[in-house]
Amino acid sequence: RIGVCMPRICDERGMAEWRQRLRELGPLGNLTIGVSSLGGLQTARDLRYRDLLADYSLNVTNSVAADELSTMGASRVTASVELTFAQLAEFAAAARMPVEVVAQGPVCGMLLEHCVLATAWGENPQGVCSMRCRRAAYAMEDTGGQRHPLEFDRRCRNHLFTPTDVCVLPNLGRLVALGISGLRLECQLDKPETVAVLTRVYRQALTR
Numbered sequence: 001r002i003g004v005c006m007p008r009i010c011d012e013r014g015m016a017e018w019r020q021r022l023r024e025l026g027p028l029g030n031l032t033i034g035v036s037s038l039g040g041l042q043t044a045r046d047l048r049y050r051d052l053l054a055d056y057s058l059n060v061t062n063s064v065a066a067d068e069l070s071t072m073g074a075s076r077v078t079a080s081v082e083l084t085f086a087q088l089a090e091f092a093a094a095a096r097m098p099v100e101v102v103a104q105g106p107v108c109g110m111l112l113e114h115c116v117l118a119t120a121w122g123e124n125p126q127g128v129c130s131m132r133c134r135r136a137a138y139a140m141e142d143t144g145g146q147r148h149p150l151e152f153d154r155r156c157r158n159h160l161f162t163p164t165d166v167c168v169l170p171n172l173g174r175l176v177a178l179g180i181s182g183l184r185l186e187c188q189l190d191k192p193e194t195v196a197v198l199t200r201v202y203r204q205a206l207t208r
Contacts, residue, residue: 005034098181105186
């Protein structure tokens with residue numbers, strides 16, 4: 001089964017592009033559509049998509065929020081990455097719809113509308129762009145010495161990721177016992193061979 005997720009943030013232009021993309025994807029049939037905003041959810045529903053996943057950008061932390069999203073057309077929900085294990089257990093027990101969790105990978109902790117690189121090099125963001133973001137990998141270091149990977153999208157937004165990956169593998173048994181519907185591997189920054197290894201390791205662990 002194939003799923004398509006909308007961008008984490010959409011302005012008016014982005015929503016118009018998302019609507020057009022959904023129209024183009026329609027002929028592919030039974031797709032899962034991941035939505036990161038209420039507007040994106042309504043758009044997908046208007047275009048008659050049925051398997052709608054409320055993405056973790058919606059920051060769903062409890063069954064009341066999940067119920068509300070269900071009435072708006074969502075069929076599944078991703079739990080907020082900020083939940084503690086105890087909070088997740090309470091959420092999973094009370095939820096009346098499938099709940100998935102982010103099990104592995106980096107999480108975008110901050111999205112910046114201005115360009116960090118332009119500021120660092122003293123460039124005018126409204127001027128001619130030197131495209132430094134296309135020439136190297138960058139990270140921001142915090143006061144504790146942790147390096148946060150920095151990624152850039154085509155709208156020049158800066159995506160600041162957590163310094164270390166989420167990894168629930170040591171506690172997989174406890175997590176599965178909660179009755180969650182799925183484990184999500186965030187592998188968009190990994191090489192294909194790394195994705196293959198991660199998927200195999202989690203599949204083997206689930207089988208055991």
